[in-house]
Amino acid sequence: MFKRGGCDLPGEALCFCIVSLLILIEAPQLVVGDQNDMSGWHLSQKVEANKEISLHSASVPGRPFGRLQEILQSIKLDVEQIIVAASSTDVVFERLAYVADTFGPRFSGTSGLELAIDHIKAEMQRDGLSVTEEPVMVPRWVRGAEQARLVSPRNKTLAMVGLGDSIGTGGKPIVAPVLVVSSFADLALRRNEAAGRIVVFNTPFVSYGETVDYRSGGAAAAAAAGGVAALVRSVTSFSLQTPHAGTTDKASVPAAAITVEDAELLARMQRRGQEPVVELYMEAQTLPDVQSRNLIVEIRGSERPDEVVMFGGHIDSWDITDGAIDDGGGAMITWELSPPAASLSTNSLLSLLRVKASSTCGDVIRLLHSLGLQPRRTVRGVLFVNEENGARGGQQYARDHASEMNRTSIAIETDAGTFTPYGLEFTGTSEARAILEEIGRAFLSEMGLRHVTDSGGGTDVYYTCALGVPCASLSVLDPRESDGPNNPCRDVRPQGVGRPTFGTSAYFWYHHSAADTPDKMSPQQLQQCAASLATWVYAIASLDEILPRGEATVRPQ
Template sequence: MCSMKTVVSVFVLVLCLHHADVLAMSSILQVSPPGENLLSSTAKDDAEKIIEAAFDTTIVYDRLAYMTDTFGPRFSGTPELERAIDWIQAAAEQEDGITVKSEPVMVPRWVRGNEYANLLVPRRKSMRILALGGSVGTNGTTLHGSVIVVSSFDDLENQKDHIRGKIVVYNQDFVSYGDTVAYRVSGAERAEAHGAIAALIRSVTPYGIQTPHTGSTHTSSIPAVSITIEDAKMFARMQARGQSMEIELYLEAHTLPDVQSRNLILEVVGSKHPDEFVVLGGHTDSWDIADGAMDDGGGAFVAWEAVRLIKTLGLRPDRTIRAVLWTNEENGARGGQAYANDHISELDKHSIALESDLGTFTPHGLSFAGSDDARAIVTAIGEKLLSGIGSGNVTGVGVGEDASYLNERGVPSGSLYTVDVRQGGDSNNPCLPFSQPPYPEFQEENFGSSAYFWYHHTAADTIDKLSPQQLQHCAATLGVFVYSIANLPSLLPR
């Protein structure tokens, strides 16, 4: 991370390059000698109010627990998702007094149905499986086939002459989610190209307890199934010994016509520039087998909480702050695409779009994708207003799926990054106090040190994995960032 001296130097350069904004900028951000605040005392006071109010409640956890316990999985196209969205809208309007807009989105409707798989040779074993989203079924019959195991796409190509008519098992190592997810996404279609009759993909996770992880796959005409780490490794050992393996597989998976869902927009209208926007958000949907407390109920609800805190405290941002609760991120990202398309005429008035979809453990700060000038401003805000609670760091360039559709149209964007302090910390104290932030070194790509990908896209993504304090810490972090950015004298430079 840059030193304060570097940030100040960059910031002075930004002001010089944008001469027309110098006078306006000086009203809130002041060019000061190193060590002095760049932000006005009002900004610091407001940030402290948001932080104090955030840590004085457990409302995010309480609301999230109610939603996940009451409605359960919220898969796109299901009544459960729509009932949960109804409940969120009613609570935000009636309990919080927040202005809520609902925007329709057509979403895919994939149905899992019944499913099973059994190892038949060399022994009988009932396998734990999850069909991947978008997979086809087995046409009402049980598919039988011998097994060939590959360790990578290169290995698949090396063994391509032996694949026709067989079930391909991928036993790829977990490198990072970004690298390894390619096997889930395109493993079936690549196996099908060589004549495979089904693809079984080792779950994309660094750790498992006989837990299959679902997720979307590219459309192919052969079944695509997630299996456990343990089973994938067992098949690899059997093949290495020269043992033959046979599997039976039954899937009822099928796709129905699209149905209507909607995005929710929770707003605090700007007092000076109501037609300029600062966006933050998460997605309301989850996989059909997951309560989705972590992915991404927590992300959606900390965005909601950031807006609630600003509203409840009576703070009046200069620009409109929007918490966008996107629908259908998991198997189509139709909500993110729809928001970008529906608001295309006003995207040049969006200052930033932040997303929380990487877990709501102890926040480290933001990643950011935008101009160097904008990055310097966001970095200064984090350092001056959030360093006291350890979550003001700006590092990396990652952007969440829903915000990416705004970023590719020029909107500066970012993602909330968190560190699961349970890993390598005191197992009896899963949530370290926010005033004691000696977090592990942040890992930008490989989340192997975080429990997020232990539970990701599984039935184990439940509310007990989350901490009330960590959720409020995330909300405080987002609240301070968006409120401060909303009050800048101009939009973030592009």
């Protein structure tokens, strides 16, 4: 997961701490190019396409969004049914826990990922859903055996994880004194001390978007200064001796993450003049790409099946974690939503009925009625692969569906945790935002989930949004975020921030670590997220037109 524009998002290799980019509107002849090259598309095409879209969907008073209130009123009962249904079962948590517990890490190129995808696909089919696979070639980085030890002034095993895309240590350990630095600037000042040393970046967490630069660029910076390896303090706001994985940019020296505690230990030793020496051994290597797949599950629209509301999360995880929060939750609510509460499986339905047994018959009847819900345009859930170390799933989706981009109303990603929903983060035109605010006001006000804020997006939908599709992400708040004394992150929160920020969320306590397991998650919060996202998706799919678009911005890398 990654980092958004303010910049406070979760992100991976392609982190989203991004500057403005014109949102491009898809043209029929568009061929999506390489991940970092959207230039296959010429300016004149953009201009013409923008004109066309703007004529098609601009929100002129009285048309077509003049009917907005009428439409929202017409789906009020449907939405109530969705919220009741999605809120009344713990099926999402049970599915998530089963996948995490049974298949373990779902790293690209591993059998764990493929078995998990097979399982989810089979369960979706048992639910009677329309599910298809779309092939994706994914990178295959293999960690191999690895270890780090402090060998002087005392012996101590350092908890570590090699960073994705790192090279190994060449079949033998690297034994070298360390140089601890606090920043790239600090390394520049001490450049003449770096030669032959393992450079340790002991950089405190500020925000994911800012601090992750050391994980990405630490190895190359160490190599440029003459260092023989890089050890990077884990990018987390809180630590219990847990190393956190992630990718590094390609570099000529190996790189690994160590814990906050051990980075501080080495820094203290250096300050005292104890000259710590570390032994680092890594067998990491990059093998040829292998084939995996995105899973696409959808309900065709009743009136405009060619127009799409897309939403998703990623099914893959790092290799050292069961990936419950990142992003099992996002993937599972995608599954849950794919039938927006409409086609719960028999088991799910029975579970729901049991939960609702003490409720009124009317509730159950409305729920049963909701099984027949079919939105006006197609709603499509995507379980992306390879978000963590390549974003190939998001890239491939944009390539495969390039011809649909001018008919895709919005792309919504859930990859910031499935804590208490707060609303939607959105990147698009002010007209589109106003419509979303009306939807939130109509259906989610009472629950406090209606807020539309800036900086929507995420790794998986980035490539779709870069082609002109309005971009959003499910906004969540972690109740562990607070100014209370029990919040270990409160001291790193930027001054003057009104509400807790994503950067200080407990999301990053567990992110990319072995501690990201289902016990950290709340079944109730998962259901709230499902209810909230289902509401947004269903309402957007029920509008007269796709969301207006025009010159908007996403944050490319």
